[in-house]
Amino acid sequence: MLQSWLKKNEAECSECMYFKISGRQEKIMIWKYMATVRITRNKSSSRMIDIQVQMSERAVELLALPDDEPHFLLDLGCGSGLSGSVLEDLGHTWVGIDISSAMLDVALEREVEGDLLLGDVGQGLPFRAGMFDGAVSISALQWLCNADKTCHHPAKRLYKFFSSLYACLSRTARAIFQFYPENSDQMELVTSQAMRAGFFGGVVVDYPNSTKAKKFFLVLMCGGAAALPKALGEAEEKEGISYSSKREQLKKMRGKPLKKSREWILEKKERRRRQGKPTRHDTKYSGRKRSGRF
Ligand SMILES: C[S@@+](CC[C@H](N)C(=O)[O-])C[C@H]1O[C@@H](n2cnc3c(N)ncnc32)[C@H](O)[C@@H]1O
Numbered sequence: 001m002l003q004s005w006l007k008k009n010e011a012e013c014s015e016c017m018y019f020k021i022s023g024r025q026e027k028i029m030i031w032k033y034m035a036t037v038r039i040t041r042n043k044s045s046s047r048m049i050d051i052q053v054q055m056s057e058r059a060v061e062l063l064a065l066p067d068d069e070p071h072f073l074l075d076l077g078c079g080s081g082l083s084g085s086v087l088e089d090l091g092h093t094w095v096g097i098d099i100s101s102a103m104l105d106v107a108l109e110r111e112v113e114g115d116l117l118l119g120d121v122g123q124g125l126p127f128r129a130g131m132f133d134g135a136v137s138i139s140a141l142q143w144l145c146n147a148d149k150t151c152h153h154p155a156k157r158l159y160k161f162f163s164s165l166y167a168c169l170s171r172t173a174r175a176i177f178q179f180y181p182e183n184s185d186q187m188e189l190v191t192s193q194a195m196r197a198g199f200f201g202g203v204v205v206d207y208p209n210s211t212k213a214k215k216f217f218l219v220l221m222c223g224g225a226a227a228l229p230k231a232l233g234e235a236e237e238k239e240g241i242s243y244s245s246k247r248e249q250l251k252k253m254r255g256k257p258l259k260k261s262r263e264w265i266l267e268k269k270e271r272r273r274r275q276g277k278p279t280r281h282d283t284k285y286s287g288r289k290r291s292g293r294f
Contacts, residue, residue, distance in 0.1 A: 049082060052138060055215060056086035058206065059136040059176040062219055062229050071133035074168070075114065076121055076177075077140020081107035087136070088113040088271065089259060095132075097121060113275060122157035127168035134173045135165060141179035141218065145186045155193060162197035162220075169222050175199070177218040190218060200225045206232040262287030 065071050070091045075084045078096025080103050087094040094114040098104050104116050119126065122144050144161060145154050165175060181187040187203060194201070199220040207213035208231065219228055257263035265287040272279040280286075 052082045053086055055138050055178045056083040056136065058215070058232075059083070059138060059178055059217065060086065060090060062176045062204065062217055063134045063136065063174050064229070065134060072131065074125075074127070074132045074135040074165075076135055076137035076165075076175075077143070078107065078114070078116065079103040079140075081110055081112035081114065081116075083136060083138040084112050084114040085110070089264070089268070091271075095127075097125070111277075113272065113277070121161050122152070124160045124164035125168055127164075129167050130170045132169050132173060135169060135175040137175070137177040137179070139178060139180065141177045141190065142181060142186070145182070145189060155189060158190060158193035159196060162194045162199065166198045166222060171223045173222050174201075175220040177220070179216055179218060181216055187216075194218065194220055198222070202228050204228055204231045208233055260287075 063073075070093060073087050073092050073094045075081075075087065075094050075096040078084050078094075078098050079100070081096060084094050084096050084107070095117065096104075096107065096112075096114045097117040097119050098107075099118070099120045101118055104118055107114075107116055117126075121140075144158050146152070147154055169175065179190070181190065191202065199222065201218070201220040204217045204219050206215045206217065257267060266282060269279050269282060269286070
C-alpha cells in the first residue's frame with residue numbers, strides 16, 4: 001500500500017507528505033525514499049532541495065552570528081545533511097543528530113563535512129555544556145509533538161530536549177527551528193516547554209499571507225530577552241523581490257563565492273583537506289562548466 005501511495009505522490013513529493021503518514025516505520029521509509037528522490041535528477045526533488053536550502057539559509061540568518069567567523073553549530077534532525085551542507089558552505093563546522101540511520105546513510109553517501117550522530121533528540125542531547133555557538137533545525141521539531149510509542153509523553157520529551165539543548169549552547173547562542181506546527185496548541189506546547197527550559201524568544205512567521213511561502217521559525221535565545229527578528233513578508237512581496245533572489249543578494253553582499261562556482265568548489269576542497277578527509281587534487285578541470293554534450 002505504501003509503495004502505491006509513494007508512486008502516486010512522486011510528482012508532488014513535498015513536505016506535507018510527512019503529515020499524511022502515521023506509524024513510525026512508514027515515516028522512516030518515507031524519509032529514506034525522499035532522500036533517494038533528492039539525490040536523483042528529478043524536477044520535483046530539486047525544487048524540494050531548493051526549499052530546504054532556502055529555509056536553512058534563513059535559519060542561519062536568524063542565528064545572527066558575528067560575521068565572517070566560522071562557528072561550531074548543531075543541526076538537530078539533520079537527515080540527509082541538506083541543512084548541514086548549507087552550514088559548511090558558509091564556512092561553519094557542524095555536528096548533526098538524527099533518529100534515522102537510513103537518513104544518516106544518505107548524508108554519509110553525500111560526503112557531508114559534519115560529524116553525524118544517531119539518536120532521538122526527545123531523549124536529551126549528549127553534549128558537553130556550552131560547546132555550541134548555535135543550533136538549527138529544519139522540518140524536524142514537529143515530530144516531538146507526536147506520541148509514537150505508548151511511553152512517549154510529548155511535553156516531557158520536549159522539555160528534556162530543550163533543557164539539554166539549553167545546556168550545550170553558549171550563553172550568547174540562539175537556536176532556530178523551522179517547523180510545521182499542526183495547530184496553535186502545538187505551537188503553544190513547543191514554546192511553553194522551551195521557555196520552561198530557560199530560553200527566551202518566540203515564533204517568527206515569514207510570509208504570513210502566502211499559503212506557499214509561509215514558514216514558521218521558532219527563535220530561541222539563551223542570553224536574556226531580546227526583540228524578535230523581523231519576519232520576511234509583505235514589503236518584499238509588494239516590491240517584487242523574491243525569497244530566493246533576496247538570499248542571493250545577501251550572499252553576494254557577504255562576499256561568499258557563488259554556489260557550485262570554481263572558487264566555491266576549491267574552498268570546499270580546502271576545508272576537507274584541513275579536516276584530514278580524502279579529497280581529489282585540484283586540476284584545471286575542477287569546477288569547469290560542462291558543455292552538456294556527451
Ligand atoms: C524533513 S527531514 C529534514 C532533514 C534535514 N534537516 C533537511 O533539511 O534536509 C526531518 C528529519 O527529522 C528527523 N527526526 C524526526 N524525529 C526525530 C527525533 N526524535 N530525533 C532526531 N531526529 C528526528 C528525521 O529522521 C528526519 O531526518
